[in-house]
Amino acid sequence: MTSESDLSCSGLVRRFGDNAAVDHVSLNVPAGTFFSILGPSGCGKTTLLRLLAGFDRPDEGEIRIRGQRMNEVPPNRRPVNMVFQHLALFPTMSVGDNIAYGLKRRGVPAAERQKRVARVLEQVGLPGTENRNPQQLSGGQRQRVALARCLVLEPTLLLLDEPLGALDLKLREQMKVELKHLQKAFGTTFVYITHDQSEAMVMSDQVAVMKNGRFDQVAPPEELYREPATPFVAGFVGDNNRLAGELVSVREGLAEVRLDDGGLVRGRMASQAPAVGERAELFVRPESLVLAGEALKPDFSTVQASVDTTLFDGANSRVEVTSSGQTLFARLPQDGSAPALSEGATLQLGWDPMLARVFPAGGA
Numbered sequence: 001m002t003s004e005s006d007l008s009c010s011g012l013v014r015r016f017g018d019n020a021a022v023d024h025v026s027l028n029v030p031a032g033t034f035f036s037i038l039g040p041s042g043c044g045k046t047t048l049l050r051l052l053a054g055f056d057r058p059d060e061g062e063i064r065i066r067g068q069r070m071n072e073v074p075p076n077r078r079p080v081n082m083v084f085q086h087l088a089l090f091p092t093m094s095v096g097d098n099i100a101y102g103l104k105r106r107g108v109p110a111a112e113r114q115k116r117v118a119r120v121l122e123q124v125g126l127p128g129t130e131n132r133n134p135q136q137l138s139g140g141q142r143q144r145v146a147l148a149r150c151l152v153l154e155p156t157l158l159l160l161d162e163p164l165g166a167l168d169l170k171l172r173e174q175m176k177v178e179l180k181h182l183q184k185a186f187g188t189t190f191v192y193i194t195h196d197q198s199e200a201m202v203m204s205d206q207v208a209v210m211k212n213g214r215f216d217q218v219a220p221p222e223e224l225y226r227e228p229a230t231p232f233v234a235g236f237v238g239d240n241n242r243l244a245g246e247l248v249s250v251r252e253g254l255a256e257v258r259l260d261d262g263g264l265v266r267g268r269m270a271s272q273a274p275a276v277g278e279r280a281e282l283f284v285r286p287e288s289l290v291l292a293g294e295a296l297k298p299d300f301s302t303v304q305a306s307v308d309t310t311l312f313d314g315a316n317s318r319v320e321v322t323s324s325g326q327t328l329f330a331r332l333p334q335d336g337s338a339p340a341l342s343e344g345a346t347l348q349l350g351w352d353p354m355l356a357r358v359f360p361a362g363g364a
């Protein structure tokens, strides 16, 4: 644990019967940073957050906030606040009274409360809304009031449990950016749980990818994307294509895989690597795939593919193809220069082997 760490946990375990929902999790969150826990439904995110908030106790391990052991400290005595997906604003209280509630309970005098409420409303972009009723606000505005209600208490740690989950897609996109700005502006340490990899990637300084109660990898978003440590991370974070085959050789960190249709392809060996002769999976991102006719370089790996369909989606337009019995997606050039891709047409796809990763098969 470093001295400037706001939250550190070591060897946390929480079992329900024989099932460890949280299974030896250790983490360290530096002060003032945005830390996300990302994983599919049922991986143990909520259980872990409940341990941090104090709503539940670990069977093993230790939780420290600013160096103080928290295991035996009840939720209301921890320097922690929590924002939920289904926020619980008091519907009969004004926005101002909702935000002032916690300050009042702490015995902050009325004049001071008023000042702090006005300041925090300004900071979350809702100045002058003290007398409004929460019912008169939009979903996004209500979520900002819920945040303000927590931030006004100046907690060491703010725990956020999928707070954008109930908002529609467009608002979620907007709030992702706003939350990141708010976290930086307040300098509060955020621990955010989500199953949405885009939320985690956009907002976080560090992301822990969780699977079956354990952390597969903890890293900054770009590192997760470019250097996934496990096939699960490679498949869960960002879009990825997979090609299955058998590892036939490894030379200078580059693995050669024989696909099931006999074709040979290459990619960098991942740190978690298969042995020669074993089943392997090559992961290559849609934007790393180059269509023939574009700049296919001599040292690129190539496969033959047949076009299934093109998917126009502005800058994210893709072509779906089948190669060696597997569906692949390739990003289409944004300037409309892609060759005409009629359904059933065959084409060659290639990639720089340094941009592909080879993992043992069956790990995701």
Ligand SMILES: Nc1ncnc2c1ncn2[C@@H]1O[C@H](COP(=O)(O)OP(=O)(O)OP(=O)(O)O)[C@@H](O)[C@H]1O
Pocket (backbone or CB within 6 Å): 016, 019, 021, 039, 040, 041, 042, 043, 044, 045, 046, 047, 048, 195
């Ligand atoms: N009180 C409980 N009693 C028994 N099992 C539980 C309890 N709470 C959680 N679990 C189990 O622990 C595992 C992790 O659940 P948890 O709710 O932490 O996952 P999650 O990642 O938050 O999922 P979601 O994204 O769907 O909320 C699941 O298998 C769940 O069934």
